[in-house]
Amino acid sequence: MKRRLFIASGLSTLAGCGSVTAAMNQNASVQRVLASVERLNHALIGTRGLAREYDDRDVDANFRVNGFAAPSDARYGELLAEKFAGYRLVVDGAVERPNAFSLAQLSTMPQRTQITRHDCVEGWSAIGKWSGVALSHLLDRVGVRPGARYVLFRCMDNDGSGNLYYESLDLHQARHPQALLALRLNDAPLDPDHGAPLRLKVPTQLGYKSAKWIGRIELVGSFANIYGGRGGYWEDQGYEWYAGI
Ligand SMILES: Nc1nc2c(c(=O)[nH]1)N[C@H]1C(S)=C(S)[C@@H](COP(=O)(O)O)O[C@H]1N2
Ligand SMILES: [Mo]
Numbered sequence: 001m002k003r004r005l006f007i008a009s010g011l012s013t014l015a016g017c018g019s020v021t022a023a024m025n026q027n028a029s030v031q032r033v034l035a036s037v038e039r040l041n042h043a044l045i046g047t048r049g050l051a052r053e054y055d056d057r058d059v060d061a062n063f064r065v066n067g068f069a070a071p072s073d074a075r076y077g078e079l080l081a082e083k084f085a086g087y088r089l090v091v092d093g094a095v096e097r098p099n100a101f102s103l104a105q106l107s108t109m110p111q112r113t114q115i116t117r118h119d120c121v122e123g124w125s126a127i128g129k130w131s132g133v134a135l136s137h138l139l140d141r142v143g144v145r146p147g148a149r150y151v152l153f154r155c156m157d158n159d160g161s162g163n164l165y166y167e168s169l170d171l172h173q174a175r176h177p178q179a180l181l182a183l184r185l186n187d188a189p190l191d192p193d194h195g196a197p198l199r200l201k202v203p204t205q206l207g208y209k210s211a212k213w214i215g216r217i218e219l220v221g222s223f224a225n226i227y228g229g230r231g232g233y234w235e236d237q238g239y240e241w242y243a244g245i
Contacts, residue, residue, distance in 0.1 A: 049204075050204075051116050051117070051203035053114055053115055053116055054115040056115065058115065058127050059129050060127050063118075064126050066120055066124075068157045070157065070193055071213055076156055080196070084103050084196070084197040087102065087103055087197050088100035089101045089215070090215065090217070091138065091141075091142045091218075091219075092216070092219075093148065093152070093219035094144070094219040094220065095142040095143055095144060095145060096142065096144075096145060097141070097143050098142065099141070101138075103198075106181070107183060110137060111131055111133065111183075112133070112180060116128070116130065116203035118210065119206055119207060119245055120206065120207035120208075121207065121208060121239070121243075128186060129185065130182040131182065131184040132180050132181045132184060133181045133183070134180060134181075136174065138181060139174060142219075144219060149220070150169065150170055150222070150223055150231065151168060151217060151219060152166065152167075152168045152218040153166060153211040153214050153217055154166050154215055154218060155167075155211050155212060157212070157213050159233070163227075163233065164233075165211065166227060166233055167200065167208070167231070168223055168241075169202065176202070178202070179200070179201075180201045181201075182195075182199050183197065195213050199211060199212040199214060204244060204245060205245060206243035208234045208239060208243065
């Protein structure tokens with residue numbers, strides 16, 4: 001609780017993901033969300049415990065869309081038009097067997113489904129049914145080299161000024177059983193607004209860690225020299241890198 005409020009106060013001068021400042025000023029509603037988090041025993045389990053998994057009847061029919069707009073460049077337009085037939089998930093960096101996986105290949109890997117709650121730092125939550133490939137499975141496919149410490153997610157969208165969205169997890173977080181590379185939301189292929197064709201879903205951390213529109217996953221020893229050096233687009237603006245709920 002204390003930690004979360006600290007994050008909140010640290011953000012008050014920033015224009016955050018959406019209207020963070022406004023959300024944080026509505027302190028009562030933020031408090032309410034945090035209190036409900038406590039009540040559901042979803043909090044304080046960090047990356048070791050499991051986030052609560054819900055039932056089909058708990059799923060929110062309309063999962064809110066947040067963050068930057070879906071990529072609007074010609075390349076993404078082409079991918080969309082051909083239903084992502086030409087999409088390749090590049091996995092490289094400190095791995096034994098770099099690869100570029102098609103959606104068909106990703107779909108034939110073992111699939112996991114989890115109904116979990118997404119908690120945005122702005123103070124809203126939504127429950128969704130996510131299916132896809134466990135990140136740990138993909139890491140095993142490519143083989144993590146000893147020098148690797150972080151899994152970096154490079155996204156295809158940008159903030160309007162050309163700064164690409166990106167995120168990172170350490171290997172421990174990346175091997176968490178619920179760290180999912182999601183291909184589907186609520187029994188349908190991921191739609192463009194929710195990160196098609198592939199996004200991360202990490203229910204044990206705040207929403208901004210769950211990178212949408214992933215184009216490349218790179219294993220690195222350090223993120224000190226990547227973009228702003230803090231391991232993520234919002235982290236470079238002052239958000240916490242570890243965003244455990
Ligand atoms: N690539 C990318 N991933 C992103 C974002 C973004 O702007 N770009 N926004 C993040 C934030 S702040 C949240 S709350 C969730 C929103 O996911 P949703 O649109 O599926 O609700 O995506 C996260 N992942
Ligand atoms: Mo968010």
